[in-house]
Amino acid sequence: MPLPFLTADRAFDATTDDVALPFDDHDHWRRPYRPGPWRVAASALLLLLASFVLLAAMVTAFAGEMSGAAFCLSVAAVAIAAALRLLRVGAWVSRHGVRRVALLRTTTLPWNQATAVRTVQQPVRWLGLPRTVQGQALVVVRRQSEPLPLLTDHNADFLSRTEAFDRAADTVEAWGDEYRGA
Numbered sequence: 001m002p003l004p005f006l007t008a009d010r011a012f013d014a015t016t017d018d019v020a021l022p023f024d025d026h027d028h029w030r031r032p033y034r035p036g037p038w039r040v041a042a043s044a045l046l047l048l049l050a051s052f053v054l055l056a057a058m059v060t061a062f063a064g065e066m067s068g069a070a071f072c073l074s075v076a077a078v079a080i081a082a083a084l085r086l087l088r089v090g091a092w093v094s095r096h097g098v099r100r101v102a103l104l105r106t107t108t109l110p111w112n113q114a115t116a117v118r119t120v121q122q123p124v125r126w127l128g129l130p131r132t133v134q135g136q137a138l139v140v141v142r143r144q145s146e147p148l149p150l151l152t153d154h155n156a157d158f159l160s161r162t163e164a165f166d167r168a169a170d171t172v173e174a175w176g177d178e179y180r181g182a
């Protein structure tokens with residue numbers, strides 16, 4: 001079964017550094033980096049929890065308690081949906097704009113509304129928790145409002161992976177340079 005969310009870096013592995021936008025079809029939304037180990041581990045733990053809850057639902061259904069089984073099924077469905085959504089969290093780019101996918105919210109910004117895409121030094125949240133540390137963030141400067149942070153070097157995708165953050169930031173900046181004026 002192909003897992004398209006894991007194939008983002010293959011284009012970088014197969015190409016040289018002189019190709020900024022290695023994908024052939026620029027109309028599809030793509031994440032220009034792989035999900036980090038913290039994000040994958042959290043999703044795997046949620047799926048493991050969902051499997052135990054599904055087992056509990058089966059045992060409860062065989063015991064004849066259908067309301068308890070339905071509750072367990074709904075809890076498992078929420079855990080599976082959260083795990084899949086957690087894998088989709090991140091920055092996505094296409095010819096149409098840049099999209100920041102969060103766990104409960106998605107923000108899409110067309111390239112013509114962005115004035116710049118740049119990496120800045122600022123306090124960033126560590127693994128999405130309230131604790132902040134000094135780090136780097138890739139932000140999109142918008143025309144009408146405050147900058148939109150896309151990536152940080154301390155989130156679940158790039159914690160302890162500075163080279164991956166630099167490569168992803170450079171790629172998103174290249175997409176912005178290519179399509180902001182178009």
